[in-house]
Amino acid sequence: MKNTATLLISSPDHKGLVAAIADFLYQHNANILHADQHQDAQENLFLMRVEWDLEEFTLPLEQFAEAFAPIAERHQLDWRLEDGRRRSRMAIFVSRFDHCLVDLLYRHQSGELPCDIPLIISNHEDTRRLAEFYGIPFVVIPVNGDNKAEAEAEQQRLLDAHQIDLIVLARYMQVLSTEFCARYPQRIINIHHSFLPAFHGARPYHRAFERGVKLIGATGHYVTEILDDGPIIEQDVARISHRDAIDDLLQKGRDLEKVVLSRAVRWHLDHRVLVYKNKTVVFD
């Protein structure tokens, strides 16, 4: 929990934008801690993230929207404000592979992930003991060919009940329905175990092995209605050689998946990710 506010803005680029925003914040006595901006010349787009200390800020955040409206209108700003004093609420979906779940729960406990985790949903019992060790409520909702709609309805009910902001698919091995994905735009992060767009779809390590690539990868991305096609937040790779059998790829891949997913999640929770044109800006 940080006593800061973060403003994220995208708008058509034109002169005076920075001055207008900086003036507004200065007038309310903001002490700016971080500011980063990006101009996409090709798209004539201005993107900005600014975070300030609330200590001496004179404008109550509940009045921010009203006070900021004239500037937002004049400059056609698409904006959102994030209150650092309110922790995001994150749910984790997991199946049997537990390496990403272990990693996320440990990072959460050690303070690396600024969020609450009121809910883990799994289609299997396997990770219950782990969830209990970290004191996180764990719910099993089995999914099979017949009950997918019911299962998703139950998932949504729980997500609503727990007021979940972000869903993390930590190697959850079920494809979510189009409707489910559409309900949580830029609020579902998935880890795909390949260097997208290479090997999208199933069994990427096996296909990487067969193609004889010299590097394997992992991709953290927002989930959209199109499988493995959402905005990429982070990717990384590891070197392999002819000496690596499938099992070695799986093992090296697990290490990749963990770090890539945790970076993507942390950056999202830090309100550092802006999506435009199916791409992300990740502010430093």
Add this chain to the structure above:
Amino acid sequence: MKNTATLLISSPDHKGLVAAIADFLYQHNANILHADQHQDAQENLFLMRVEWDLEEFTLPLEQFAEAFAPIAERHQLDWRLEDGRRRSRMAIFVSRFDHCLVDLLYRHQSGELPCDIPLIISNHEDTRRLAEFYGIPFVVIPVNGDNKAEAEAEQQRLLDAHQIDLIVLARYMQVLSTEFCARYPQRIINIHHSFLPAFHGARPYHRAFERGVKLIGATGHYVTEILDDGPIIEQDVARISHRDAIDDLLQKGRDLEKVVLSRAVRWHLDHRVLVYKNKTVVFD
């Protein structure tokens, strides 16, 4: 030019293979400098590379095949022998982008690439002065929609006349015909400017930019009849961010292409690459 011989072997795996080969070499007084082997358990395949000093080797290389035949037959070895005293003869194909050519010629001059380069073929005049600086014969063979067959015939005539062992496509922007590719199996190395199999085909940097990937790559591979599908020798990647416009990708990509291509070429020239099942083993 090295006073060594290198033996490359692939065969069905079974007991006694290493002993048989090591005994044979020892009987002829070989001083082994490097030996590396690999067992692919899944394919039951044995792959080996062994290099020895010819100084005290008692078997003249022209008699090697005859002397080695009994072992090769008994163990069903698929083998080839490379004589380090004979420098490979390499031709470079290039179009207008000259960064890979500059890099290869400098490395050749400084002794990193153990080969002769008797021929550069281009479809443009642009790099003639550079070729002349390094004292390499430079031939322009224009290629257009109508004369492709004639152009390739002329290329083949030159490759034959110069007894070329290896053709390096250093950003040569023409697709070679199926017949041309088939004529030089595992003897044409191409640099593809993406992390294959992602973005195979044309304009990979533009497509990488549009997809919003966080890493770009380059791939050095043998050319086969199927475009961008040949055995991969080497790949590498570079990190990009939202701040990188297309031009930045192109620039970072040039650095990648140079190092990846030069590694693939050097490993080939060192007789360290074995192809099997459309993959490569690159012996250390």
Add this chain to the structure above:
Amino acid sequence: MKNTATLLISSPDHKGLVAAIADFLYQHNANILHADQHQDAQENLFLMRVEWDLEEFTLPLEQFAEAFAPIAERHQLDWRLEDGRRRSRMAIFVSRFDHCLVDLLYRHQSGELPCDIPLIISNHEDTRRLAEFYGIPFVVIPVNGDNKAEAEAEQQRLLDAHQIDLIVLARYMQVLSTEFCARYPQRIINIHHSFLPAFHGARPYHRAFERGVKLIGATGHYVTEILDDGPIIEQDVARISHRDAIDDLLQKGRDLEKVVLSRAVRWHLDHRVLVYKNKTVVFD
């Protein structure tokens, strides 16, 4: 537990070595699974690792030494044999930072580390609950300025009682005495939180921050009597920038330390590491 044996050899290099060893193994019907060798021309040294299936091997391992002695003597081999059916016994020393311990215990549980862990020793209570979750005996031996000798005596008693083969210092924040180190040559692995030899000694991240380096590192190495000077098994780095404060270095460093330490430990447990001249050969 694998039904294999691994032979590690170092010796003066000369002709016939590979043949002699391969013949010996073949005569006893060994099915070689992996073989790797290295010649250090400068030192005239031959180093080899060979692993074979025990299924059809006709020589009982308890008779190996006697049967192998003539070859070993003739060729001045320095050798050791590892029996894959016997799991190594590993103790972990830890203080308050638990990230490496969490990582090692999870990898052990998931089968990545082929060893038994009968003992965790700590100078603090902090990680007891974690050890219990994984079912590993946990002993606290407090260490302070006055009781170091007694503490080490107690540690040695426990290490002996548990027949420990390998001690892993998972961010154990006490310097071991010269005598302790000398007692376990090449049997203590430490993770140092810098890219050695840069920033050896204390507080490496703080000193890296002050020097303004652009990459931070971690080093897994065997412990010798000289602090931070033992043979390096593995190193890796992560990129940082001016935006990273000390806390960011610590966090990025934790991820580095985990992967570097776990690689070093796994390679040791796989009997892939040979030490010579205060350096390591890590066979692929």
Add this chain to the structure above:
Amino acid sequence: MKNTATLLISSPDHKGLVAAIADFLYQHNANILHADQHQDAQENLFLMRVEWDLEEFTLPLEQFAEAFAPIAERHQLDWRLEDGRRRSRMAIFVSRFDHCLVDLLYRHQSGELPCDIPLIISNHEDTRRLAEFYGIPFVVIPVNGDNKAEAEAEQQRLLDAHQIDLIVLARYMQVLSTEFCARYPQRIINIHHSFLPAFHGARPYHRAFERGVKLIGATGHYVTEILDDGPIIEQDVARISHRDAIDDLLQKGRDLEKVVLSRAVRWHLDHRVLVYKNKTVVFD
């Protein structure tokens, strides 16, 4: 040559800084292309880089200092303005190793380095032909134990005559005198062939080899009066193994040195580097 201006600022951090600077630029109709800032909370320091289009900017740059003075004074700004229409003038110092020189000259010719190169100074004749190929004046000033002061005097005369802004030491194997270094603060960039602070001083690859490190590095840094101690602009590493002899380290090192030096030089020429407390901020 770009029709832009770049303002680089460092100052004590306090409220209203961004607003004041943004307002000033907006009043003169600046179209901001890039802006990046950094707050160092520990040092209470504000650092900023802003680049804008001069096309519609209404304040002639020769009047900038006067117009900006009130703001600079009120906020205690330490600032400098760079005019993108004026190309920096760069001199290269080189000895016998030519790989960095080759790389810089090629990048300059291909447009990657926005500068003029009116002068190459060497203590050897070796690279004259290369300089001539690229049309750059080449002057040999031999240096030996006796004539160092005279040699440096002659170097300075030439640097003055050519109005040199930046000196790049492209593997120049002479140590510059304290006086010489002091004369060009933050205007001399050196490439050191190790991962500083490891192996500062002479023969770093040999010492890396002896220590048995698993990664080698290169460091691009500003030269100060203390050898190898100046602010680091960029570093990178490459993986090595026991198979790499000294010559392999040298070869892998050359590739590192080229890319690290060229990045450091390009960032300097783009006016993206700010020095404070013997460290650099490299704005994205």
